[in-house]
Amino acid sequence: MRLRAERPRPNCNCGVSFTIKVPRKTRIERADTSNASVRLESIDATARVQTSNGSIKIYDVSGDLQATTSNASIEAEKLSGSAILRTSNGRIHGDGIKGTLEAKPVMPALT
Numbered sequence: 752m753r754l755r756a757e758r759p760r761p762n763c764n765c766g767v768s769f770t771i772k773v774p775r776k777t778r779i780e781r782a783d784t785s786n787a788s789v790r791l792e793s794i795d796a797t798a799r800v801q802t803s804n805g806s807i808k809i810y811d812v813s814g815d816l817q818a819t820t821s822n823a824s825i826e827a828e829k830l831s832g833s834a835i836l837r838t839s840n841g842r843i844h845g846d847g848i849k850g851t852l853e854a855k856p857v858m859p860a861l862t
Contacts, residue, residue, distance in 0.1 A: 780797075793811045807820050
């Protein structure tokens with residue numbers, strides 16, 4: 752499935768929100784967005800989510816997980832499996848994590 756929201760012409764100060772419900776064992780191969788937050792919950796499968804300028808909130812996910820954002824935070828609670836969490840210019844907070852975890856708050860290079 753692919754969903755795409757296109758900005759009307761001329762540009763407006765408007766937005767869009769999607770809520771997608773799938774069976775718990777659905778693998779999320781790629782969920783990408785820009786300038787928006789992502790919330791992933793109650794998944795029992797592999798998931799990969801990415802956004803820019805938006806936070807990521809993850810709750811009750813078991814299976815391999817990769818979550819990446821920039822300029823925002825990642826909050827993860829009740830995870831089991833292998834998790835890779837990456838952000839730049841944001842914090843990473845986790846609670847109730849079982850399994851392997853790689854968390855990288857990437858700091859920008861100083862010039």
